[in-house]
Amino acid sequence: MSVPPAEPPTEHGSEAAPDPATPHDPAAPPGLATPGVADARTPPALAVRGLWKSFGSTVAVRGISLDVPRGSFYGVVGPNGAGKTTTLSMATGLLRPDAGSVHVGGRDLWADPDAVKRTVGVLPDGVRLFDRLTGAQLITYTGLLRGMDRDTVADRTQDLLAALDLVGDAGRLVVDYSAGMTKKVALACALIHAPALLVLDEPFEAVDPVSAANIREILAAFVRTGGTVIVSSHVMDLVQRMCDHVAVVSDGMVLAAGTVDEVRAGRSLEDRFVDLVGGRRGTEGLSWLRTS
Amino acid sequence: MVADVLRLRLTLLVNGFRRSAWQTVGFLVAAVYVLVLVGLAVAGTAALGVGEPATARDAVVVGGALLVVGWWLLPLLFFGQDQTLDPQHFVLFGIPARRLATALVVAAFVGVGGTALVLLSAGSSLAWVRSPALVPVALVGGALGALVCVVGSRALTAGLAPVLEGRRVRELTSVAALVVAVVAWFAFVRLTSGDVGLSPQGLRDGAASVAHVAAWTPLGAPWALAGDVADRAWAALLVRLTITGATLALCGWWWSRALAAAMVTPARSVEGSRQEGLGWFGRLPASPTGAVAARTATYWLRDPRYAGSLAIVPLMPVVLVVVSGGDLHAPVLLLAAPLVAVLFGYSVSNDLAYDHTAFALHVAVGVSGRADRWGRCLPALVLSLPVVLVFAVASVALTGRWDLLPAVLGLALGSLGVALGVSGVVSALYLYPVPKPGESPFKQPQGSVTASLVGQSIAMLAVFVLGLPTLVLAVLTLALGNDVLGWATLAVGLAVGGVALVLGMRRGGAIYDRRAPELLQQVLSYR
Structure with missing residues (x-):
């Protein structure tokens, strides 16, 4: 592949020259300069190397490495129990890996978790919220925990409630919310401090189509302005339409990763996914299930 | 059906142990604790039966009535029903409510609480050790009493479940339990600081008068059957049997009805309270x-x-x-x-x-x-x-x-x-x-x-x-x-x-x- 004319090779050299220390930056994860993975000068939004995690005798994640380029909309797909949630938990500081490293914007997450977490917004899956608070209180609580001042928190809370169509329910306790509304208020909590990196575990589960479209629009705008989004999902169609990068995870390992077009290789993402993961059976089973 | 549910209950119990060692240890500690308490109660009944048969007879009625009240009310106020066999789990199987109710009653006797209930009910017959011929009658009475405990408790919980499901109501019952505790405290202070003598004779008289009343209610009737046979008071026996039978029938009917209703009413959410403004978040x-x-x-x-x-x-x-x-x-x-x-x-x-x-x-x-x-x-x-x-x-x-x-x-x-x-x-x-x-x-x-x-x-x-x-x-x-x-x-x-x-x-x-x-x-x- 040739270098595009709009980007003369000299520019690359002139930028790299004044800063010769960059390639040896100790904070940069190993293997960063691998061709085709990431540009060595700007560290990826998230770089994960050799993550490994076992629970008792079950190995949930076996050596996952991923590079999420800055400004990308990155989908993580995989069958149930593939280790998606475990990987994302380790990448956001919720779960300490047995081995491996996590770098967010070039900074080692597990070396200084509290500082790095300030640049990350997280929507974890399968955890409760402080659901005895009202929706407005919960978002405010998150903002204040992030150390933001009262006025900014109040303004952003109103904006988020409006954007996610929760204004009418701002005064209701979160425990009385529906599953979709709970997802939306949790998303608002992930967004309030304007993070550089958003990690969303199953953000569209139980969310109605209109709200899902609103959320997609918010996320797309976030990516357009330089933010990075990682979503995990089961819905291949959604990932194919929404994301520009995708990683297929199964059995605690990355089976394929790259741009969506690279991974699906001319077929639909769903077909490619089933191909990669395997496990499709023929339809001859369950003959007794036929009604006629 | 009964056997299936019973097997399910046992499987759930055993699988609980497989989840964690702590759970097994906790279960054993709870079991030993309860069994020691039950052993003490049964031994006390037997000792009383040998030494003071007349008092033993009243004590069994009072104790039995308390057992029923406790079995009925404590789950409502404090513990909540054991959810391992929640009727909601059976919604999709299309089991007739009556058969499901029977199976659940039998399954209720499996577990620490159920075993304790069986032992206590059987042990109550030891109040009649001095007249062995009456022990079988007392055993029947005890079995009926245990049934009243279980069926009544299920009927109450099932009947009140739609009300208790709301979050606010559930919180209110917790507060109500607190209020009951406080009232009990005041009553206790009054009792202990006043001149109410708690002499053995006073206790005996108190038990006798309470037993006399309780024996005519669904709470105490089953426990008094053996006494009627001893007195050859056949009319009283018949009335108490009728009271017990009617209680069981009524509770059973009420419960299967509530169960049938629960089968077609999915759990619903109740509109909760609202709070505008930020509360403490605006003040601190x-x-x-x-x-x-x-x-x-x-x-x-x-x-x-x-x-x-x-x-x-x-x-x-x-x-x-x-x-x-x-x-x-x-x-x-x-x-x-x-x-x-x-x-x-x-x-x-x-x-x-x-x-x-x-x-x-x-x-x-x-x-x-x-x-x-x-x-x-x-x-x-x-x-x-x-x-x-x-x-x-x-x-x-x-x-x-x-x-x-x-x-x-x-x-x-x-x-x-x-x-x-x-x-x-x-x-x-x-x-x-x-x-x-x-x-x-x-x-x-x-x-x-x-x-x-x-x-x-x-x-x-x-x-x-x-x-x-x-x-x-x-x-x-x-x-x-x-x-x-x-x-x-x-x-x-x-x-x-x-x-x-x-x-x-x-x-x-x-x-x-x-x-x-x-x-x-x-x-x-x-x-």
């Missing part, structure tokens, strides 16, 4: 510590589990009155304020487990240990201070020992600081499962009993050791009657309490900073 400082404090304060008011952890506070004077033998002037009553202080400080020693997995927010945000610890501690401190002061002044006023006020205050405030400080460290080190958010505060998760006992013992030991200097000074003040010593107790108490509080927060914060992800994993395992 806009900082991470202030935010955690505002959240904690909101939960103290809104989450009945916090109030539940303090349910013993109003009962504390009762315990002390019992210890003092009903003497309201005894110095032991002065312990009320220090003990309440320890309870309050101790109530936050498992705060992270109360958050349950919502704690993930603190880890995801990266809340500092300092903000987390102080934010959780301050509302408890502000809430407990006035209560502890009131208890201190009230106990001094009651005993008339105003000279001891400084010593009592010193011991109470010192204990509060020490307990809060120890809680700050312990809650970052040692968690144990508690009722989940929204569950009854009195419902202990399966298998948590032993684990929580160990944790509580360690924390209590630490509180005791750190509080020892102040305690020794206070005891010396009481023994020597020296005012200077009293003021010294106050000074030492405040100093030790203050230092313990600050150091506890600092140490707990450091541990929290190091272990936050591991703490999250621990609460995640409580699902």
Whole structure:
């Protein structure tokens, strides 16, 4: 592949020259300069190397490495129990890996978790919220925990409630919310401090189509302005339409990763996914299930 | 059908053991504890049956009636029904309500509680050891009594379930249980301080009169059948059999009806309360510590589990009155304020487990240990201070020992600081499962009993050791009657309490900073 004319090779050299220390930056994860993975000068939004995690005798994640380029909309797909949630938990500081490293914007997450977490917004899956608070209180609580001042928190809370169509329910306790509304208020909590990196575990589960479209629009705008989004999902169609990068995870390992077009290789993402993961059976089973 | 449900119940019980060793240990401890209590009750009945058959007869009726009342009401107020065989689980199988009801009744006898019920009912027949011919009759009566317990309890719970399902109502019942406890305390104080003599003869007469009435109600009727046969009072026997039969039939009918209704009514949500504005979040400082404090304060008011952890506070004077033998002037009553202080400080020693997995927010945000610890501690401190002061002044006023006020205050405030400080460290080190958010505060998760006992013992030991200097000074003040010593107790108490509080927060914060992800994993395992 040739270098595009709009980007003369000299520019690359002139930028790299004044800063010769960059390639040896100790904070940069190993293997960063691998061709085709990431540009060595700007560290990826998230770089994960050799993550490994076992629970008792079950190995949930076996050596996952991923590079999420800055400004990308990155989908993580995989069958149930593939280790998606475990990987994302380790990448956001919720779960300490047995081995491996996590770098967010070039900074080692597990070396200084509290500082790095300030640049990350997280929507974890399968955890409760402080659901005895009202929706407005919960978002405010998150903002204040992030150390933001009262006025900014109040303004952003109103904006988020409006954007996610929760204004009418701002005064209701979160425990009385529906599953979709709970997802939306949790998303608002992930967004309030304007993070550089958003990690969303199953953000569209139980969310109605209109709200899902609103959320997609918010996320797309976030990516357009330089933010990075990682979503995990089961819905291949959604990932194919929404994301520009995708990683297929199964059995605690990355089976394929790259741009969506690279991974699906001319077929639909769903077909490619089933191909990669395997496990499709023929339809001859369950003959007794036929009604006629 | 009955066999299937029974097998399911047993499988669930056995699989519970496979989940964790703690659960098995907890089950065994609970089983031994209950069996010892049941053994004592049965042995007492037998001894009474040999020594005083007439009293034994009344005692069985009163005890049986109490058993039924307890079996009916305690699940409603405190424990909640055992959910392992929730009828909602059977909704999709299309089982006729009547058959399901029968199966569930039989399954209710499996488990620690059910076994205890069977043993108690059978044991009640030992009241008739002096006339063996009546033992089989008493056994039938006991079996009917056990059935009344189970069927009545199911009918009550199923009948009230639609009402109790609402969150607010569930919280109200918890508060109602607290009120009942307080009323019981007042009744107890009146009884023990008044001139009501509790002589053995008085007890016998009391039991006889209560038994006489109870035996004509559904609560006591089944337990009185053998007595009727002994008296050859056939008319009375017939009436009591009718009462028991009608109760069983009515409860059974009511329950299968409620069950049939539950089968076609999915669990529904109730419109909850609204709150405009930010509450405490608008009033406390806009900082991470202030935010955690505002959240904690909101939960103290809104989450009945916090109030539940303090349910013993109003009962504390009762315990002390019992210890003092009903003497309201005894110095032991002065312990009320220090003990309440320890309870309050101790109530936050498992705060992270109360958050349950919502704690993930603190880890995801990266809340500092300092903000987390102080934010959780301050509302408890502000809430407990006035209560502890009131208890201190009230106990001094009651005993008339105003000279001891400084010593009592010193011991109470010192204990509060020490307990809060120890809680700050312990809650970052040692968690144990508690009722989940929204569950009854009195419902202990399966298998948590032993684990929580160990944790509580360690924390209590630490509180005791750190509080020892102040305690020794206070005891010396009481023994020597020296005012200077009293003021010294106050000074030492405040100093030790203050230092313990600050150091506890600092140490707990450091541990929290190091272990936050591991703490999250621990609460995640409580699902």
